[in-house]
Amino acid sequence: MIKGITALIMAAGTAAVMASPLGLPEVPVPAGNPQSAAKVELGKQLFFDKRLSADGTVSCASCHQPARAFTDGRPTAVGIEGQIGPRNAPTVLNAAYYTSLFHDGRADSLESQALGPLLNPIEHGLKDYQPILTLLRNDPDYRRLFQAAFGEMPEKAKPDHIGKAIASYERTLVCGNTPFDRYLYGGDKSALSKSAQRGLRIFRRKGNCANCHEIGLNHALFTDNRFYNLGVGFDRIKPKFSDFVRVYKQSVAGGASDPAAVYEARDRSELGRFLVTGDVADIGKFRTPTLRNVSLTGPYMHDGSQRTLEDVVEYYNQGGEKNPFLDPGIYPLHLSKQEKTDLINFLRALTNPSCSFSQGVFPRSGN
Numbered sequence: 001m002i003k004g005i006t007a008l009i010m011a012a013g014t015a016a017v018m019a020s021p022l023g024l025p026e027v028p029v030p031a032g033n034p035q036s037a038a039k040v041e042l043g044k045q046l047f048f049d050k051r052l053s054a055d056g057t058v059s060c061a062s063c064h065q066p067a068r069a070f071t072d073g074r075p076t077a078v079g080i081e082g083q084i085g086p087r088n089a090p091t092v093l094n095a096a097y098y099t100s101l102f103h104d105g106r107a108d109s110l111e112s113q114a115l116g117p118l119l120n121p122i123e124h125g126l127k128d129y130q131p132i133l134t135l136l137r138n139d140p141d142y143r144r145l146f147q148a149a150f151g152e153m154p155e156k157a158k159p160d161h162i163g164k165a166i167a168s169y170e171r172t173l174v175c176g177n178t179p180f181d182r183y184l185y186g187g188d189k190s191a192l193s194k195s196a197q198r199g200l201r202i203f204r205r206k207g208n209c210a211n212c213h214e215i216g217l218n219h220a221l222f223t224d225n226r227f228y229n230l231g232v233g234f235d236r237i238k239p240k241f242s243d244f245v246r247v248y249k250q251s252v253a254g255g256a257s258d259p260a261a262v263y264e265a266r267d268r269s270e271l272g273r274f275l276v277t278g279d280v281a282d283i284g285k286f287r288t289p290t291l292r293n294v295s296l297t298g299p300y301m302h303d304g305s306q307r308t309l310e311d312v313v314e315y316y317n318q319g320g321e322k323n324p325f326l327d328p329g330i331y332p333l334h335l336s337k338q339e340k341t342d343l344i345n346f347l348r349a350l351t352n353p354s355c356s357f358s359q360g361v362f363p364r365s366g367n
């Protein structure tokens with residue numbers, strides 16, 4: 001299905017024809033960055049190119065691996081020189097549908113998101129975009145692709161172009177048509193086992209899951225693009241929480257100090273959405289992630305603290321982790337053993353293992 005779509009895009013030279021797979025809406029494309037086959041190709045090469053890192057060891061695909069549904073299988077990501085970051089690498093599949101990017105929603109477009117990891121000292125570790133611009137200008141393959149993508153000479157390349165090309169590629173990474181989609185939207189009542197069908201009912205009712213992981217009338221993103229506190233990682237900010245509150249009060253009273261600074265980087269990460277808005281009500285809130293392909297994207301949660309889907313369901317069943325900011329939508333569920341199994345079987349039906357995407361080919365000497 002996906003292959004067919006890509007062929008269509010390539011043939012038409014524009015993604016105006018981008019049909020979406022069963023269960024997913026049309027991919028939103030910003031007016032300032034229309035899809036084109038050439039731009040997608042350029043973005044794809046950049047995504048897989050390790051020359052886009054300080055020591056030539058890391059590409060976007062190091063942490064977003066096609067074979068793992070564009071995740072890395074680790075609790076938290078590992079960047080250049082083996083440095084371990086504070087957060088779990090989320091899938092890039094269907095990221096095109098999010099209205100904000102990153103676990104805390106700090107980027108508002110795929111274009112701006114793509115520029116973040118390149119300069120992140122523990123991810124690609126570049127000091128500035130110059131090495132990439134130089135590559136675009138000097139490498140014959142990139143020169144050709146750049147010109148085809150933007151209709152300008154590579155000498156004119158700016159960081160903006162890098163973000164646009166990568167975002168265009170990411171907008172082709174859509175993956176639906178799962179057993180769940182065939183059952184609910186395709187009219188195939190045999191696509192889900194009886195157990196998974198019961199799981200869907202639990203997901204919508206007793207489990208309250210669909211309240212945040214939304215299922216629509218014609219399609220399902222499994223996210224409402226909002227932020228919630230489930231208590232994941234709260235243990236890390238708890239010990240210094242009174243210090244945090246003291247500095248926060250000072251800063252509200254006109255002091256210049258940053259309350260988040262009472263924490264080391266790893267622990268600070270657990271403040272979540274607060275780091276973006278500075279609003280106390282956002283402490284420990286993270287964006288609802290999609291659940292599509294969730295069989296392939298573990299470990300789970302922003303900090304990778306839940307190893308399996310069984311662990312996740314157990315976490316919800318106990319009502320999350322108690323803390324002063326816990327969302328009222330998270331409470332003990334009292335699921336029976338059978339209900340837990342049904343729910344997990346439903347979650348497993350949200351994966352389409354045939355959504356495999358080919359890798360880039362640059363540099364030709366092997367990457």
Ligand code: HEC
Binds near residue numbers: 098
């Ligand atoms: C060292 C591992 C690593 C590398 C390299 C990396 N990422 Fe990520 N990526 C992550 C992590 C971790 C997050 C979540 C960070 C956060 O939320 O603070 C993330 C988040 C994202 C998201 C947001 C997904 C969502 O659910 O909001 C996108 C899109 C993305 N990365 C694309 C890229 C692109 C494009 C590149 C290359 C330019 C790249 N990543 C390089 C680890 C990595």
Ligand code: HEC
Binds near residue numbers: 208301302312313
């Ligand atoms: C109040 C909103 C809300 C409800 C209700 C909710 N979730 Fe979530 N879910 C989230 C948020 C927010 C996250 C991310 C939390 C984090 O990373 O710390 C999440 C994460 C997950 C993850 C991990 C996904 C990943 O890629 O890491 C799974 C699986 C999941 N939820 C399944 C469920 C199930 C099953 C239910 C019902 C029993 C449910 N959720 C109920 C908001 C919700």
